[in-house]
Amino acid sequence: MQIHKNKKIRYFDLIIAIIIIYISIKIIDNYKIIFSILGKLFSIVSPFLFALIIAYILNPIMKLFEKKFKFKRGISILFTYISIVVAIIVFSVCVLPKVTSNILDMLKSIPQFAMIAQEWFNNILNNEVVKSIINTTGNFSIKPDFIISKASSVMATILNTLLSKTLSFTNSFIRWVFGFIISIYVLFDKEKIMQFAKKIIYISLKKKNGDRFIRFFKNIHNMIGVYIGIKAIDSLIIGIIAFVGLSIIRSPYVFLIALVVGVTNMIPYFGPFVGISVGFLINLFFSPLKAFVVLLFLFLLQQFDGWYLDPKLIGNKVGLSPLLIIFAVTLGGGLYGPIGMILAVPIMAVIKIYIDKFLQEYNGNTGDDTMEKENQIEESHKEGSINK
Template sequence: MRLGLDRNIKIKDIILLVLVVFIGYEVFVNHSKILDFIGKFFSVIMPFIYAFVFAYVLNPIMKLFQKRLRLKRGLAVLLTYVLVTGIIVLVGVYVVPVVIDSIISITTEVPKYITTVQGWINSALQDDKMYTILKDAGVLNIITNISTKAGTIFISLLEGLAGSLLSITADIVMIGFGFLCSIYVLADKDNLIKQVKIMMTMVFKKEKTRNILGVLRTYNQMIGLYIGSKALDSLIIGIISLVGLIIFKVPYAILLAIIVGFTNMIPYFGPFVGMVVCATVSVFVSPMLAIIVFVFLLAVQQFDAWFLEPKIVGSRVGISPFLIILGVTIGGGFFGAIGMLLASPTVATIKVYYDKLILFFKSRYNDIDEYLGDENIKELNEYVKKDKTEEDSKE
């Protein structure tokens, strides 16, 4: 008598199912040990992760030397690392000490800033009518709590920043080792890429490997567009801001210019954060200086938005502000600053493949134009054919 099992179910399928259930149970029971092992594993290979990151970042510079100066790979790698090492030395000698001194100085000045703010609040509350209104509305208690906690919060932020600097200093050997290893990664990148493609083909087969490489190629292009180009744009904005802050005699000008340049990398939110930080520091010198600095940085950001960024970054892939803000929020929430920086290229890549999917769908169902009100279905079909031809030529 046969059991009521489907004939398609084989003994090896049952064994595989039991094995999967057993492994899943062991993972669930020993998840803390597994997480510890994963953490230790990543801490061991971290120098090599740094090596690949450095090689990826420096690859465009090496390719530029190869194409423009027509140098061989080894000489181009050597020139790239000489240039980068020189920049690191200059920054370490002239910029890092100034930034550290500024952080220490701000930390020591925080009590004076708190006293100044409390003096402004006391002066504003000397008016009896204003005092009564604020007290009845409950605003007075809020202001008192904020003024009391602001110093503690600010000091905690600075201590966290100082702790991060110490952590980076402690990992300097690991980062340095990764920087040295990246030389070999960059010099042998063609062979490494070839081996990765072979392994992917063995695992995913040819068609899936081609699709995965297509996504990675698009994502790489978007990173170059949104991060590489935006980094150059932010560097220029930081230099312009530094010149202006020095002219206006704003304290901690170098530190504030670095903050403006870095926050400029984050779409929409970033420039506003940089302006607010600079104006907040300036207000303790004089309220008029804070207004001047805010207006100056606002003008710089308008110059960036209307002229500089379109020239450098361009608008090859249009993304709505809503999608960018959504991507920055999600990326920052899950992955912090790195997630915010990668939000734009990630959203852009998703949009590219979403548009391709829509175009393919329209090309398969020609009557969809009546439903969507799209009268350009022929043009869309030509775009799909052209895109397919370009992908085949790249392969």
């Protein structure tokens, strides 16, 4: 009787395996249709995903109103969204028009910049040493005005890209607006949403694994809160100092360069070089001497940030070596672009904690040091919340 039952179980498992293989083959054969359906599904639910992201970003501000000013949830949400709307209006009225004007003016000046670059290049080609090198290479020929022609094609490409991006941005903007509205309800019922998510996690992973899963993402949340929040304040200070300094130097496109310096400062190691390069290259077409002064100023500003401001604000809360930070930034940028580069450092810091824990347990240690690090993350997150 037992043998007969085992045979039935084996046949049932075989039938299930055949069904799974058949479904998998059908999915592979019709992957375009599947991806199309998934794309449509994502476009439908994207406002809700955007709402979760917006609510996650605005939650610390709402908590500030609740804890510091003892406001009720509804009043805290109201003041949070009023603050954000005011900040968006101020940015749109005071900063955005000037940055847009700088970008449009630069696009108009591309032919002029190309002529200057072409003149520099022609002077280099007319140098006797360079001529002799070109003659020895043999088949090396350059059209006299190839930089101007390239610049014209580049400008046309940029304008077409801007037009297409504007149209796609309009569609995304509408979804973000819906997400912005839905996020009000997400913040209002965040405890209920979190309780529901915990129930799903515990049902799926059981108690022990569920606790580990929740603790892991809590550590990531705390590390992101500590790192991204303080790094944003650091980058804002650097952007303001850059704006003041560039204004004193009388650099062209001050708003644009200061914005690039502030935003790229969020990316460790690589970001500051991008800001410095943009400021130097823009000024190079106006005055080589001024370009050198801007280069020196931005370099000293980044040294001030690296040696004083950044350690003062962030300290050793991340706990990563420079090699790991560079690896994390490179990997994050390759996978998810600029956002990946910004989020890579705190995520890598949490992963390193768990790798250290695994190695300690493998070597027979209790892993108390790792628990201390996890507690330090939570304590630093609390300190950051109090300071904010």
